Amino acid sequence: MVDELYQEIILDHSKRPRNCRSMEDANRKAEGYNPLCGDRLNLFLKVENGVVQDASFVGSGCAISTASASLMTESLKGKSSEEALQLLDRFHQLLTSDVPPGKELGKLVVFGGVREYPARVKCATLAWHTLKSALNGANAGPVTTE
Amino acid sequence: MSTLTKMASAGFDVEQIRAEFPVLRQTIHGKPLVYLDSAATAQKPYAVIEAIRKFHEVDCANIHRGVHELSQRSTEAYEATRVKAKRFLNARSTEEVIFVRGATEGINLVASSWGRRNVKEGDEIIISALEHHSNIVPWQILAEEKGAKLRVIPMNSRGELLLEEYEKLLNPRTRIVAFCHVSNALGTINPAREMIEMAHRAGALALVDGAQAAPHMKVDVQALDADFYTFSGHKVCGPTGIGILYGKAELLDAMPPYQGGGDMIRTVTFEKTTYNDLPYKFEAGTPNIAGGIGLGAALDYLTRLGLDAIATYEHHLLAYGTEALSQISGLRLIGTARQKAAVLSFVIDGIHPHDIGTVLDRQGIAVRTGHHCAQPVMDAFHIPATTRASLAFYNTPAEIDALVAGLQKVKEIFS
Numbered sequence: 001m002v003d004e005l006y007q008e009i010i011l012d013h014s015k016r017p018r019n020c021r022s023m024e025d026a027n028r029k030a031e032g033y034n035p036l037c038g039d040r041l042n043l044f045l046k047v048e049n050g051v052v053q054d055a056s057f058v059g060s061g062c063a064i065s066t067a068s069a070s071l072m073t074e075s076l077k078g079k080s081s082e083e084a085l086q087l088l089d090r091f092h093q094l095l096t097s098d099v100p101p102g103k104e105l106g107k108l109v110v111f112g113g114v115r116e117y118p119a120r121v122k123c124a125t126l127a128w129h130t131l132k133s134a135l136n137g138a139n140a141g142p143v144t145t146e
Numbered sequence: 147m148s149t150l151t152k153m154a155s156a157g158f159d160v161e162q163i164r165a166e167f168p169v170l171r172q173t174i175h176g177k178p179l180v181y182l183d184s185a186a187t188a189q190k191p192y193a194v195i196e197a198i199r200k201f202h203e204v205d206c207a208n209i210h211r212g213v214h215e216l217s218q219r220s221t222e223a224y225e226a227t228r229v230k231a232k233r234f235l236n237a238r239s240t241e242e243v244i245f246v247r248g249a250t251e252g253i254n255l256v257a258s259s260w261g262r263r264n265v266k267e268g269d270e271i272i273i274s275a276l277e278h279h280s281n282i283v284p285w286q287i288l289a290e291e292k293g294a295k296l297r298v299i300p301m302n303s304r305g306e307l308l309l310e311e312y313e314k315l316l317n318p319r320t321r322i323v324a325f326c327h328v329s330n331a332l333g334t335i336n337p338a339r340e341m342i343e344m345a346h347r348a349g350a351l352a353l354v355d356g357a358q359a360a361p362h363m364k365v366d367v368q369a370l371d372a373d374f375y376t377f378s379g380h381k382v383c384g385p386t387g388i389g390i391l392y393g394k395a396e397l398l399d400a401m402p403p404y405q406g407g408g409d410m411i412r413t414v415t416f417e418k419t420t421y422n423d424l425p426y427k428f429e430a431g432t433p434n435i436a437g438g439i440g441l442g443a444a445l446d447y448l449t450r451l452g453l454d455a456i457a458t459y460e461h462h463l464l465a466y467g468t469e470a471l472s473q474i475s476g477l478r479l480i481g482t483a484r485q486k487a488a489v490l491s492f493v494i495d496g497i498h499p500h501d502i503g504t505v506l507d508r509q510g511i512a513v514r515t516g517h518h519c520a521q522p523v524m525d526a527f528h529i530p531a532t533t534r535a536s537l538a539f540y541n542t543p544a545e546i547d548a549l550v551a552g553l554q555k556v557k558e559i560f561s
């Protein structure tokens with residue numbers, strides 16, 4: 001039922017998002033936009049020596065996109081840029097294929113339920129699309145899910 | 147409710163009507179389907195499904211060309227819809243009834259054909275704050291191409307257009323006013339007749355986007371004195387990919403063709419082509435024949451139920467729904483116009499419309515969530531999106547109750 005999508009941890013992070021703040025000294029920034037539902041997200045990263053020291057976001061969106069951004073920013077800290085991009089691939093795989101999730105996903109496995117709701121996959125991936133844009137240094141306007 | 151019961155005894159039997167819509171008899175995620183998304187597309191009665199099936203099974207041929215029996219049958223069935231659409235809109239003649247893909251194409255046809263010829267640099271085009279993207283973008287494209295100016299009639303917090311502001315926008319440079327008869331996002335019914343009269347007084351033409359009006363009320367283009375009026379087949383219980391553009395004959399006559407191809411020509415040589423008469427001048431290529439025939443069945447169906455009876459029934463359903471939703475704490479209706487069609491657009495504090503839509507879907511309730519292709523409307527209310535329950539004559543008060551129960555469940559999950 002719908003509880004598999006809105007698991008306790010997702011509801012918790014959507015109601016009380018972690019790292020939901022802008023960051024003055026961020027050295028990587030990107031803006032994400034989902035034109036289908038109007039969700040917007042600004043992602044801030046502090047990357048030093050190739051390692052994510054801090055990650056935060058501000059934006060408005062549904063429970064899935066907010067929880068996804070919250071849990072993503074938590075899981076990024078201490079990871080290298082390469083590890084972060086690998087995690088993105090794994091996360092995308094979790095949402096779009098039946099490949100059993102590896103343990104590197106950690107808490108992010110709670111988003112596995114989104115697979116049953118194709119219309120909501122973009123909600124869950126908005127923050128991650130934005131991450132890719134931030135890490136690749138693409139500052140040419142907002143990245144969209146389309 | 148008592149009025150609805152009375153209507154049932156007067157012959158508007160919603161249970162009997164529902165039995166004619168096969169799609170409504172199913173469960174979604176184990177719950178009976180509650181379809182509250184008719185503003186996106188209306189469901190189809192057997193009469194429409196059968197008409198399309200019969201065309202493909204019995205009469206299928208191309209129209210307007212063969213001398214053989216099947217082609218004649220197809221042509222007759224397709225052209226019969228033009229006559230039905232003429233009656234449905236009360237046009238003067240079938241010359242004024244052009245088949246298009248839908249309201250979007252109807253508007254694009256006028257913007258492209260009439261607009262390119264008649265709009266010049268410095269001219270003005272007026273639209274309204276309530277428009278669907280399909281009645282914004284074609285005019286923007288035209289304005290940009292011609293160096294014309296697009297001006298917008300503002301609305302109040304109920305979602306009603308401000309006619310005194312509209313009056314101020316009109317001036318001798320105004321070439322056309324394009325507005326929706328009924329707003330898709332909010333349900334506002336615009337005073338079309340008055341607005342058209344105002345446009346005419348200023349020497350401008352008026353195009354009415356009737357996509358959301360045609361399914362819900364009697365439309366009389368002569369009484370409105372509309373220059374152009376367009377609607378989509380799929381929103382009046384017909385198939386997708388077919389719609390009608392009405393235009394005054396003298397205007398259509400003076401307009402250049404919209405697309406070139408077969409059927410729209412009289413003679414073709416490599417030096418010169420002469421165009422066909424109205425309405426065929428605007429109908430290049432083999433059209434959506436099955437769709438046209440299905441639309442004819444849909445117009446017959448709505449006419450049989452009676453647009454006035456439909457409007458009365460839906461009005462009571464809307465009142466029932468408005469009252470029921472108003473009881474939900476934290477829920478705010480977006481669009482509270484005094485003249486309103488059966489649309490309930492709303493937001494709930496702290497809960498995103500997409501989450502509402504997903505939880506409702508799991509209870510079998512189909513609603514639309516998002517910006518409804520009307521981003522400027524959302525911007526005016528400072529919201530990114532709404533949840534929209536849009537009603538049709540086949541909906542029941544019990545389905546409104548199911549929506550309310552569904553929303554209570556939404557609140558339980560996200561509270």
